[in-house]
Amino acid sequence: MTAIGEEAGRLLDMLDVDRAHWREGSMPAVTPLTGEKIAMVRVCGADDIEAALDASSAAFRAWREVPAPRRGELVRLFGEELRAAKECLSRLVTIEAGKIASEGRGEVQEMIDICDFAVGLSRQLYGLTIATERPGHRMMEVWHPLGVVGVISAFNFPVAVWAWNAALALVCGNSVVWKPSEKTPLTALAVQAIFARAAARFGEAPEGLCGLLVGGRETGEALVGDARVALVSATGSTRMGRAVAPRLAQRFARAILELGGNNGVIVAPSADLDLALRGVAFGAMGTAGQRCTTTRRLFVHDSIYEGFVARLKAAYDSVAVGNPLEGDVLVGPLIDRAAFEAMGAALAAARAEGGIVHGGDRVGEGASYYVRPALVEMPRQVGPVCEETFGPILYVMRYDDLDAAIRLHNGVAAGLSSAIFTTDMREAERFLAASDCGIANVNLGTSGAEIGGAFGGEKETGGGRESGSDSWKVYMRRATNTVNYSDALPLAQGVSFDI
Numbered sequence: 001m002t003a004i005g006e007e008a009g010r011l012l013d014m015l016d017v018d019r020a021h022w023r024e025g026s027m028p029a030v031t032p033l034t035g036e037k038i039a040m041v042r043v044c045g046a047d048d049i050e051a052a053l054d055a056s057s058a059a060f061r062a063w064r065e066v067p068a069p070r071r072g073e074l075v076r077l078f079g080e081e082l083r084a085a086k087e088c089l090s091r092l093v094t095i096e097a098g099k100i101a102s103e104g105r106g107e108v109q110e111m112i113d114i115c116d117f118a119v120g121l122s123r124q125l126y127g128l129t130i131a132t133e134r135p136g137h138r139m140m141e142v143w144h145p146l147g148v149v150g151v152i153s154a155f156n157f158p159v160a161v162w163a164w165n166a167a168l169a170l171v172c173g174n175s176v177v178w179k180p181s182e183k184t185p186l187t188a189l190a191v192q193a194i195f196a197r198a199a200a201r202f203g204e205a206p207e208g209l210c211g212l213l214v215g216g217r218e219t220g221e222a223l224v225g226d227a228r229v230a231l232v233s234a235t236g237s238t239r240m241g242r243a244v245a246p247r248l249a250q251r252f253a254r255a256i257l258e259l260g261g262n263n264g265v266i267v268a269p270s271a272d273l274d275l276a277l278r279g280v281a282f283g284a285m286g287t288a289g290q291r292c293t294t295t296r297r298l299f300v301h302d303s304i305y306e307g308f309v310a311r312l313k314a315a316y317d318s319v320a321v322g323n324p325l326e327g328d329v330l331v332g333p334l335i336d337r338a339a340f341e342a343m344g345a346a347l348a349a350a351r352a353e354g355g356i357v358h359g360g361d362r363v364g365e366g367a368s369y370y371v372r373p374a375l376v377e378m379p380r381q382v383g384p385v386c387e388e389t390f391g392p393i394l395y396v397m398r399y400d401d402l403d404a405a406i407r408l409h410n411g412v413a414a415g416l417s418s419a420i421f422t423t424d425m426r427e428a429e430r431f432l433a434a435s436d437c438g439i440a441n442v443n444l445g446t447s448g449a450e451i452g453g454a455f456g457g458e459k460e461t462g463g464g465r466e467s468g469s470d471s472w473k474v475y476m477r478r479a480t481n482t483v484n485y486s487d488a489l490p491l492a493q494g495v496s497f498d499i
């Protein structure tokens with residue numbers, strides 16, 4: 001085993017992950033930092049899936065009876081265990097997903113934050129009391145646990161996405177079965193071990209409350225097709241969502257779909273350009289362009305275009321690209337060769353449409369794929385600009401009329417995150433009113449959402465909402481209850497039916 005494989009092994013041991021799961025399995029776990037194999041992971045078979053879903057159904061029946069604030073106590077303990085494991089787990093995120101150290105830590109912090117949020121929520125699963133038109137009646141809505149929640153996650157947020165879903169699902173009284181990305185099984189195993197410690201301290205968590213199914217697409221398909229799973233929260237590409245959505249609709253299961261983004265930023269003439277520069281640079285280059293909220297399209301007003309784009313190019317030239325374990329870099333690797341090839345194909349297509357490419361070259365060679373982020377000046381919004389390529393490509397276009405820029409901004413299939421940089425209040429409000437995305441910001445970039453808000457997007461981003469605000473309601477079912485405490489039976493709408 002190489003040095004990095006040994007480090008991964010040490011971290012897994014420190015986190016108490018059973019070696020049987022990552023030593024002698026059939027699926028290689030590869031680090032994008034060097035392209036080396038660092039573990040051999042055990043993949044679930046059909047029997048494991050069957051057993052996990054049975055156990056999860058039984059766990060749900062027991063867990064739904066536990067009072068919600070008590071369920072919150074388990075999530076509180078999980079948050080404590082995450083705090084204790086933060087350094088180990090975030091380092092493993094860096095090794096397995098290639099994130100720089102601060103982003104690896106940020107990802108685990110996001111898990112801790114959603115636990116805190118869910119603990120508070122466990123005492124706030126409020127329903128309404130509604131005025132009724134019938135005398136001597138009371139009408140109210142009550143929220144009940146839903147069932148088994150299936151979570152399918154993507155490689156780029158290997159642990160946080162599960163936590164957004166699981167923390168809420170658990171306080172809402174559900175059990176959870178997780179199918180992580182096949183590109184990031186080790187961090188998923190680590191999270192299971194951390195959760196197991198919290199469950200042991202809690203003492204009353206039913207067996208199978210949080211299941212893990214390591215496997216590829218077929219394992220995800222099994223979750224999607226199984227009638228025991230009441231809700232599937234699936235995060236990944238729009239292509240995946242297109243396959244998953246009709247299958248869930250077919251069996252009337254609930255869906256939270258968190259799919260691809262093609263996020264745009266407008267920089268207006270009155271913008272604070274220092275702020276805009278930093279916001280765009282982090283949004284477009286951070287996480288090597290591998291966030292669903294990465295800034296992919298930039299509309300800059302004609303009057304400031306030359307100066308702003310020159311400064312942005314200088315930032316692109318100076319950003320440090322490389323192995324996050326070896327130095328103070330800001331841009332780590334692409335996840336794999338396929339991602340590198342997709343980026344190359346998009347840049348070639350952009351050139352064919354008249355785009356002028358700045359950067360985008362490969363750094364180093366071998367089995368890992370590091371690239372300099374690419375800034376591409378485009379004559380118009382065509383071809384690859386209209387699609388998500390999951391890498392650090394920023395397409396830059398000029399505009400002279402804000403309404404036309406907003407129309408172009410909205411003129412793509414995805415609808416996740418958006419932003420405008422302006423100090424003109426009217427422009428800011430016009431943008432917020434018109435952006436068709438689930439997230440619209442003023443004077444900050446498109447990426448780096450907080451867990452307190454509802455997170456998700458419109459159109460081909462899938463329409464789901466996770467995390468804060470009232471997203472919890474998707475993880476519960478609502479019953480409207482009417483109680484008649486009179487000795488008459490008045491019918492609604494004044495209907496009479498005297499027998």
Ligand code: NAD
Binds near residue numbers: 153
């Ligand atoms: P992906 O679609 O290749 O895989 C995501 C997950 O879906 C994996 O676990 C995979 O095994 C599973 N899967 C694939 N096809 C399936 C099917 N037919 N049935 C069931 N499961 C299936 O995505 P990826 O490359 O891991 O991640 C990158 C993509 O995820 C990007 O498009 C990015 O924008 C998106 N993403 C979206 C959000 C969001 O919140 N909107 C967050 C993170 C990532």
